[in-house]
Each structure stands twice: as C-alpha cells, then as structure tokens.
Amino acid sequence: MDKLDMARVKISKIMTKELVTTPLDSTVEEAVNKMVNYDVECLPVIDEEGVLQGLVTFRDIVVRVVYPSTNKKKLKVETMMSKNVVTCNPDSTVLDIAKIMKNKHLRRIPVVEAKNKLVGLVTDFDLALLGWDFK
Numbered sequence: 001m002d003k004l005d006m007a008r009v010k011i012s013k014i015m016t017k018e019l020v021t022t023p024l025d026s027t028v029e030e031a032v033n034k035m036v037n038y039d040v041e042c043l044p045v046i047d048e049e050g051v052l053q054g055l056v057t058f059r060d061i062v063v064r065v066v067y068p069s070t071n072k073k074k075l076k077v078e079t080m081m082s083k084n085v086v087t088c089n090p091d092s093t094v095l096d097i098a099k100i101m102k103n104k105h106l107r108r109i110p111v112v113e114a115k116n117k118l119v120g121l122v123t124d125f126d127l128a129l130l131g132w133d134f135k
Contacts, residue, residue, distance in 0.1 A: 006130055011097055012090035014130055015111045015120035021046050024053055024078045028065055031056055031077050044110050044118055045081050052110050052118040054081035087112045090119060094130060097122055 020038040022031050022045055031043055035058060042057040056077045064080045087110050088097055097109060101124060111120035 007093060007095035007098075009094045009130065010090065011088055011092045011094065011111055011122050012120070014094070014126045015090070015122040016126060017120045019044060019118070019121055021118070022056065022077060023047070024076070026077050027073060028056075028061060028075045028077060028080070029073050032061060042108055042121075043077075044121060045077055046118055050117055052085065052087065052112055052116050053078070054083045055085050055108075055110065056081040085110060087116070088122065089113065094127060098127060101127070 020034055020040050020043060022034060022043040024045055024047055026045075034043060035041065042055055044052055045054040045056055047053055054077075060080055060082065065075060086100060086104055086106060088100070090111055090113065092111075100106065100109065108121055108123045110118055111122055113119050
C-alpha cells in the first residue's frame with residue numbers, strides 16, 4: 001500500500017472500537033481508577049444514550065485536580081472535562097485526521113455518528129500503526 005492509498009483509508013478501519021468510557025456523573029476518583037485499571041490516558045464522557053459529552057484526560061486531572069489540590073473524591077468529571085471536543089466520523093480519511101491532529105496539536109479524536117453518538121476513538125498511536133500487517 002503506497003502513501004496515497006494509506007491517506008485514503010477510512011478512520012473506521014483503524015479506530016479503537018472497544019472503548020473505556022465514563023458517565024457524566026462519575027467522580028474524578030472513579031475516572032482515575034478506570035484509567036489506571038484499563039491503562040488508558042483518556043476517557044470519553046458519555047450520557048445515558050452513549051452520546052459524547054466530553055473527554056477527560058490524565059492531563060486534565062493533573063492540571064485541574066492534583067496541582068491545585070482539589071478534593072478528587074467529590075469532584076465530578078463533568079466539571080473539569082474538555083467540552084468543545086474535536087470529533088470526526090467513521091468515513092473521515094487518515095489524511096483528514098492527520099491534518100487535524102497536527103494543526104490542533106491533538107493526540108486523540110473521538111469518532112461519532114449521527115447526533116454525536118460515540119462509536120470509536122482514533123489516536124496518534126492508531127495512525128502510527130497504519131500500514132503494519134496485523135493478523
């Protein structure tokens with residue numbers, strides 16, 4: 001597969017589909033426990049219907065909770081998650097996503113369908129693995 005062919009690959013082919021998510025009302029402590037237990041750096045925050053509401057990352061927690069020494073046991077992720085999240089759809093191309101990640105300095109982009117329904121997450125690591133032969 002040449003570079004041009006790789007650039008046209010649909011994100012739905014390389015995105016992570018088995019996601020670890022957290023609900024809006026989860027505490028920061030619960031979110032941190034999930035991140036540690038599942039070895040992930042970010043959690044998409046979803047509502048009861050699976051609609052993406054935001055993202056919470058380790059960096060969010062460090063900057064907004066650990067550094068200022070806020071009580072993480074009572075703080076809800078909804079109060080500190082990133083709300084204006086850049087998203088893409090499953091038909092976005094690798095080239096589209098690579099440009100967005102580069103220009104906006106992002107490491108991950110949630111993949112959503114109609115009405116912002118979360119279906120996956122594409123990361124810089126997913127893009128790095130593109131073209132490798134997995135069986």
